[in-house]
Amino acid sequence: KLIQGCLTNNIQSTENQQLEQKNLAVSGAHQNIMELFDFVFESSKENVRKPDPNFYKMACQKGGVNPNEVIFLDDLGINLKPAKAMGMKTIKVVAAEKALNELQDLLDFTIL
DSSP states (O other): OOEEEEEEOOOOHHHHHHHHEEEEEHHHHHHHHHHSSSSEEEEHHHHHOOTTTTHHHHHHHHHTGGGOEEEEEEEEEEEEEHHHHHTTTEESSHHHHHHHHHHHHHHHHSOO
16 A cells, blocks of 8 residues: 655744745645645654654654655755665655656556
8 A cells, every 4th residue: 555645844933824824825735735645744743853763763653664665755865864774765856757757666556
């Protein structure tokens, strides 16, 4: 079974809430995007941030998966290193099309 999780170093603050209120389109799109995931693991709620290895360990526990079952995509290499060290397959996202092609190469079903 495929599980899709969003692992985010989000920051909850009054300033961000005001920003979202000023731009309702962004706020609404954000919620719609989050609903695409089976679970969301948020640093602000879990009190641990990427690249702390505990972040990935706790996220795997929440998702009910082992690190060797995970393909982790991130735009920062510093966040990918601990995930890879735990046994996750990693993809650095620089360009969407390239990242999707790399993801396709790791899957045994078609996404493109």
